[in-house]
Amino acid sequence: MTRRPVVKINLDASGEPRRGPDTLAAEEPLEIRVRKAPLAVTMRTPGQDIDLAMGFLLTEGVIGDAGDVVTAQLCAGTDTPNTYNVVDVVLGADVPPPVTDPSRNFYTTSSCGVCGKASIDAVRTRSRFDISGDPLRVPATTLADLPDRLRAAQHTFDRTGGLHAAGLFTADGELLVLREDVGRHNAVDKVIGWALREGRLPLTGHLLLVSGRASFELTQKAWMAGIPLLAAVSAPSTLAADLAEEAGMTLVGFLRGRGMNVYTAPERVTVRDAHIGLPESASTVS
Structure with a gap:
C-alpha cells in the first residue's frame, strides 16, 4: 500500500476541496519464470507471490501437483533498486516444459487473466479432477452468510477500497x-497456490467465493483445483455457466443479502434440508 496526496471533494458537506492523504493498493508486475525462461507477466498486488506462481502454474496445466516443483523462489529483477518482482520456478526433470504456443499469450492484466489468448480452445485446460460426483451439500442459509464473512476479513480493502478477494470455505462456512x-x-491463484503447497488438492467438499463476477477463467481455475462450488457476489458470464455445467460444478451468482441465483448443479444447495432442482434456466434461491 502507498500513501498519496490527493484533493478531496465532498459535495454532501461544504463542497470545498481539501488536501489530504489517501491509501492506494499496490500494483506491480510479477514475472513468472520456469527453468530460467520467462513464461508469464501478471499485474498483481505484492504478497504471497510464491502461492500466486504455484497457483498459476497449476491452473494453466503446467504442473499437476506440488511434487512437480523442485524449487520456487522470489528473485531480484532488473529494476533499480531491485523490486523482487520475479518468481523463478524449477520443475522436476520428468515434468514436460510449458507449451510455447504463439496463440497463447501469457501476459495478463489485473482485470483479465485470459486477455490476448486467441480462442476458447486455447484457454480450456482439462482438470485432473472429476468434481461431478462431489458429495458437497451446503445450506442456502450458510451461503448467504459467506459474503459478510469474506468482507470482514478483507483488511487491506478496508484501507484502500481497491482490491478483489477470494476466500476458500468449508461446507459449514x-x-x-x-x-x-x-x-x-x-486472488484465486493465491488461494489455490496456498492449497497446493498445503497438500490439500483436490479441494473436495470445499467452496470458493469471489468478490466480483464469475468469469470463464475463474471457473476453469476452480475446476483445476477440484473445487465443486464457485460462488460470486456478482454475475457469471455465459462461458462460465457453460464450463461449470460441463464440469459438474455448482455455480452461484448474485450472492447478496438473503438471495442468490444457482446456475448449475443445484443439488448441492439445500433449502430447509431439501435438495433443490432447477429447470434449464437459472432460478433464485433465498
Missing part, C-alpha cells in the same frame, strides 16, 4: 484462507 489482489484471477 469456515473460512480457511483469504487472499486479496488488484486482479481477481490473482
